[in-house]
Amino acid sequence: MPGGEAKGFAAIAQKFVLTGTSSMMAEGATFPIDITKTRLQLQGQPDFVGTKHGFVGMMGNIMKNEGIGGLYAGVTPAIARHIPYTGFRAIGYEYIRAFFCGDKPKEQAPLLAKMAAGMTAGGIGQAIAVPCDLIKVRMQGDGRLVAAGKLDKPRYTGLFDAFTKIKAEAGIGGFYAGCSPAILRAALVNLGELTTYDSAKKAIVVYTGDNLKCHLASAICSGFVASLCSTPADVAKSRIMGQAKLPDGTMPYNGTFDCWAKVVRNEGPLALYKGFVPGWLRLGPWQLVFWVSYEQLRIMLSCVRDISRES
Numbered sequence: 001m002p003g004g005e006a007k008g009f010a011a012i013a014q015k016f017v018l019t020g021t022s023s024m025m026a027e028g029a030t031f032p033i034d035i036t037k038t039r040l041q042l043q044g045q046p047d048f049v050g051t052k053h054g055f056v057g058m059m060g061n062i063m064k065n066e067g068i069g070g071l072y073a074g075v076t077p078a079i080a081r082h083i084p085y086t087g088f089r090a091i092g093y094e095y096i097r098a099f100f101c102g103d104k105p106k107e108q109a110p111l112l113a114k115m116a117a118g119m120t121a122g123g124i125g126q127a128i129a130v131p132c133d134l135i136k137v138r139m140q141g142d143g144r145l146v147a148a149g150k151l152d153k154p155r156y157t158g159l160f161d162a163f164t165k166i167k168a169e170a171g172i173g174g175f176y177a178g179c180s181p182a183i184l185r186a187a188l189v190n191l192g193e194l195t196t197y198d199s200a201k202k203a204i205v206v207y208t209g210d211n212l213k214c215h216l217a218s219a220i221c222s223g224f225v226a227s228l229c230s231t232p233a234d235v236a237k238s239r240i241m242g243q244a245k246l247p248d249g250t251m252p253y254n255g256t257f258d259c260w261a262k263v264v265r266n267e268g269p270l271a272l273y274k275g276f277v278p279g280w281l282r283l284g285p286w287q288l289v290f291w292v293s294y295e296q297l298r299i300m301l302s303c304v305r306d307i308s309r310e311s
Contacts, residue, residue, distance in 0.1 A: 012091060014301065015087075015090070015091050016087045016091060018294055018297050018298055018301070019086050019087050019090040019091065019294060020082065020083045020086065020087045021293070021297060022086075022289075022290045022291075022293035022294040022297060023082035023083075023085075023086035023087075023090075023290055024079045024082055024083070025289055025290070025293045026082075026285075026286045026287070026289040026290040026293065027075075027078050027079050027082050027286070028075065028079060029285065029286075029289050030282045030285050030286045030289070031071070031072055031075050031078060032059065032071035032072070033278050033281055033282035033285075034078065034140075034278075034282055035062070035070075035071055035072070035073060035074065035140045036055060036058050036059045036062065036071075036278055037055075037234075037275035037278040037279050037282065038137060038140045038141065038238050038242075038275070039058050039062065039140070039141070039143075039144060040053070040054075040055065040058055040274050040275045040278065041234065041235045041238040041239065041274045041275045042141055042144065042238060042239065042242055043274070044239070044263060044266065044267050044271055044274070045239060045242070045243065045252065055277060055278050059071070062143065065143070065147045066143045066147070070143050073139050073140055073142065073143050073154070074135070074136040074137070074138075074139030074140040076158060076159045077132045077133075077135040077136040077139065077159045077162070078132070078136045080132045080159060081129045081132035081133050081136060082129075084125065084128045084129045085125045085126060085128065085129035085186070086125070086290075087125075088121065088124060088125040088128060089121040089122050089124075089125035089186075089190055089194070090121075092120070092121035092124060092125065093117050093118060093121040093190070093194050096116070096117040096120050096121050097109055097113055097114060097117035099117075100112075100113035100116050100117055101113050109198075111195070111199065114194070114195040114198055114199065115191055115195050117194070117195075118187075118190040118191045118192075118193070118194040118195045119187040119188070119190060119191045120187075121190055121194070122186040122187045122188075122189055122190025122191070122193075122194070123183050123184075123186055123187035123190075125186060125190075126182055126183045126185070126186030126187070127179070127183050130175065130176055130179045130182055130183070131163070131175035131176070132159075133182055133237075133241070134166075134175055134176075134177060134178065134182075134241050135156070135159060135162040135163070135166070137178075137237070137238055137241040137242050138155065138156070138162070138241065138242060139154065139155075139156055139162065140242075141238075141242040142154040142155055142156070145244075150244075177240065177241060178236075178237055178240035178241035180255065180256050181233050181234075181236035181237040181240055181256040181259070182237045182241070184233045184236075184237075184256065185230045185233035185234045185236075185237050186230075188226075188229040188230040188233055189226045189229065189230040190226075191226075191229055192222065192225035192226030192227070192228065192229040192230065193222045193223070193225070193226035193283070193287070194222075195222075195225075196218075196221050196222035196225040196226065197218050197219065197221070197222035197287065200217065200218040200221040200222060201214060201215075201218040204217050204218055212292065215287075215288060215291050215292065216284075216288055218287075219283075219284050219285075219287035219288045219291065220284045222283070222287060223280050223282075223283030223284040223286075223287060224280055226283055227276055227279040227280040227283060228276075230279075231272065231273050231274075231275060231276045231279055232260065232272040232273065233256070234275065234279065235259075235263065235271070235272055235273075235274055235275065236253075236256045236259040236260060236263075238275075239252070239253060239259055239263075240253050240255075240256070240259055260272065
């Protein structure tokens with residue numbers, strides 16, 4: 001990721017602010033696709049009732065039953081999640097890659113170093129952001145429970161209400177239900193996303209130059225690989241974080257591998273890739289909005305700094 005003109009701690013702080021702001025813009029722009037993907041993944045839950053839909057049908061069903069606002073259920077924790085998650089993974093990737101590369105310049109970084117850096121940065125970033133991710137998944141799933149008559153109204157009115165209620169019901173540990181598949185998914189997303197974007201841009205920029213066309217092509221490539229790597233873990237994350245107790249008081253899933261085994265046994269192997277297409281459709285635009293926003297904000301900040309120095 002290109003750096004600003006600031007040095008040392010100021011450079012890190014600048015990147016954190018810029019990546020956080022850019023990721024929030026990207027998340028807000030693509031959130032309706034994300035909630036549709038999550039609802040598709042929750043269709044196989046033991047408590048699911050109603051008609052199963054595809055991507056277009058699901059988005060239409062959400063708007064029909066919950067209104068346009070239903071496509072943005074959980075958007076607040078989703079945006080809040082990206083402040084620590086993307087802030088750390090985008091910055092941490094560069095430093096972790098440098099650690100694995102040793103004295104080699106970043107242009108010569110081997111693929112394995114990029115993969116290790118992407119997985120490490122993504123996993124650590126998600127470990128920090130799990131509570132917001134949990135709240136997002138639950139708020140995204142409440143609409144279907146209300147529509148099915150299992151809830152009279154959504155469990156949470158917002159981010160802070162969710163924090164208060166979850167802490168009262170389950171303590172601090174309640175925020176980390178489903179943390180293993182969430183961290184695994186983030187590590188795999190970043191394995192595919194950062195590594196592929198880094199490598200694709202290096203290959204494409206030779207033919208197109210460092211411009212919007214290059215960024216879009218790189219984003220499409222990285223989004224496909226990231227979705228391919230991470231969708232099974234994403235399915236497990238959505239189901240474990242969104243699960244409710246069965247009539248006998250037990251939980252449907254005991255962990256990632258138990259979830260995968262039950263999904264394959266009850267719904268077939270392809271069920272592990274529920275939400276793959278919307279996941280891919282979202283990652284491409286998400287990265288495009290993110291990278292373009294980041295670059296423009298960085299240029300604006302540099303201009304402001306230059307004007308300030310001149311005055």
